[in-house]
Amino acid sequence: MKVNIGELNKRIAIVELIEGQDDEGFPLDEPIPVEIYKVWAKVTNKSGSEIFKSNSDYSKKITRFLIRYRKRINESQKVRYNNILYDIQYLNNYNEENKWLEIIAEVVK
Numbered sequence: 001m002k003v004n005i006g007e008l009n010k011r012i013a014i015v016e017l018i019e020g021q022d023d024e025g026f027p028l029d030e031p032i033p034v035e036i037y038k039v040w041a042k043v044t045n046k047s048g049s050e051i052f053k054s055n056s057d058y059s060k061k062i063t064r065f066l067i068r069y070r071k072r073i074n075e076s077q078k079v080r081y082n083n084i085l086y087d088i089q090y091l092n093n094y095n096e097e098n099k100w101l102e103i104i105a106e107v108v109k
Contacts, residue, residue: 010043015035
């Protein structure tokens with residue numbers, strides 16, 4: 001895969017949601033996002049024709065993030081981009097070369 005490095009021009013974070021506690025030791029209502037990686041990415045939204053071809057729901061906002069390969073990223077983590085959290089749906093390590101990682105993600109509702 002040939003990538004123009006200049007296209008990796010958006011800053012994203014890979015985060016894990018951790019169950020937290022308040023000052024009195026009680027669990028918080030919502031998990032806390034903890035940043036694992038901060039990386040540069042090429043960000044593209046899935047087009048309407050791609051959504052149609054894959055027989056997906058049009059109401060879902062699917063985004064593709066292309067980053068340099070990172071070994072410890074998995075589907076249980078989230079992507080934070082422009083203060084919006086995305087669920088990681090699919091990870092693609094191009095040609096198993098450990099150079100580029102495509103992350104397909106959907107906005108968390």
